[in-house]
Amino acid sequence: MMDVTVENFELEVMAASMxxxxxxxxxxxxxxxxxxxxxMLEKLEEDYQGRFKLVKINSDEEQQLAGAFGxxxxxxxxxxKDGRPVDGFMGALPEGKIKEFLDKHxxxxxxxxxxxxxxxxxxxxxxxxxxxxxxxxxxxxAINPANDDARYDYAKLLIKLGxxxxxxxxxxPALAQIPLQLRFxxxxxxxxxxxxxxxxxxxxxxxxxxxxxxxxEKRDFxxxxxxxxxxxxxxxxxxxxxxxxxxxxxxxxxSNQIARKLFVAILELLSPVKPQKESLQTNTTQGGIxxxxxxxxxxxxxxxxxxxxxxxxxxxxx
Numbered sequence: 001m002m003d004v005t006v007e008n009f010e011l012e013v014m015a016a017s018m019x020x021x022x023x024x025x026x027x028x029x030x031x032x033x034x035x036x037x038x039x040m041l042e043k044l045e046e047d048y049q050g051r052f053k054l055v056k057i058n059s060d061e062e063q064q065l066a067g068a069f070g071x072x073x074x075x076x077x078x079x080x081k082d083g084r085p086v087d088g089f090m091g092a093l094p095e096g097k098i099k100e101f102l103d104k105h106x107x108x109x110x111x112x113x114x115x116x117x118x119x120x121x122x123x124x125x126x127x128x129x130x131x132x133x134x135x136x137x138x139x140x141x142a143i144n145p146a147n148d149d150a151r152y153d154y155a156k157l158l159i160k161l162g163x164x165x166x167x168x169x170x171x172x173p174a175l176a177q178i179p180l181q182l183r184f185x186x187x188x189x190x191x192x193x194x195x196x197x198x199x200x201x202x203x204x205x206x207x208x209x210x211x212x213x214x215x216x217e218k219r220d221f222x223x224x225x226x227x228x229x230x231x232x233x234x235x236x237x238x239x240x241x242x243x244x245x246x247x248x249x250x251x252x253x254x255s256n257q258i259a260r261k262l263f264v265a266i267l268e269l270l271s272p273v274k275p276q277k278e279s280l281q282t283n284t285t286q287g288g289i290x291x292x293x294x295x296x297x298x299x300x301x302x303x304x305x306x307x308x309x310x311x312x313x314x315x316x317x318x
Contacts, residue, residue: 017080033092189265193232
């Protein structure tokens with residue numbers, strides 16, 4: 001437990017909540033129920049062994065923070081995850097009810113272990129140690145098959161390492177989800193490009209042969225798609241999108257709109273991982289507690305390129 005003021009709020013609450021859920025206890029020295037719930041929350045923080053972080057804010061002394069969260073009575077508790085208030089409750093609830101509240105939002109022990117595996121894998125990837133990262137991601141999925149972040153990173157790394165058959169099996173549960181997540185659909189199309197390169201005779205063509213053929217047969221969409229897939233597998237994503245645009249401009253619906261779908265998949269693959277903490281939105285919990293706040297947006301270094309090609313696709317479709 002720690003006391004938080006406006007001076008250390010960004011570090012101890014906002015930044016901390018990116019890693020671990022933070023429960024804010026708004027209290028005041030004169031509040032009788034606060035004296036009951038305070039020690040109970042401190043005990044629960046110890047019992048939950050790091051599954052959440054408890055902070056206390058004196059609403060009398062920190063009126064700016066209390067106002068930002070719309071605090072109307074105390075004690076009021078607000079839970080933040082990834083820089084966003086997600087829920088809260090008012091009053092000195094019994095310990096059992098507080099546990100129900102926490103268990104509804106906090107990761108399980110297995111989920112925490114899986115998260116640690118993913119974080120270790122990401123560190124290994126940054127260090128160029130793909131093989132060890134692969135093991136960590138496999139362990140994370142074994143512990144928690146519902147961890148979509150681990151499944152995405154695992155499948156993407158498998159494709160990168162050429163383990164295409166395994167990647168296809170790893171992707172299968174995610175591709176069966178309704179609705180289908182765009183990032184998994186993007187991996188599906190990316191995988192198809194590598195599978196094409198391994199199995200189709202056109203993958204042996206040189207770029208010069210592709211260009212010579214397409215100069216004569218501009219509407220040979222099969223060959224143009226083949227060239228696009230080869231470019232994707234080679235990592236030439238912008239060139240691949242240029243070829244796909246040629247198909248879209250000439251026949252939007254060709255082959256079940258495969259050109260548009262692959263184009264959108266490439267845009268998704270080009271996009272950096274979205275910050276989990278873009279901006280806090282004003283909303284209200286089920287208990288009627290108003291939640292508000294703000295956090296600065298993170299700039300995307302590839303935003304201009306992605307925006308440019310989104311506009312090109314939009315113009316081709318119109």
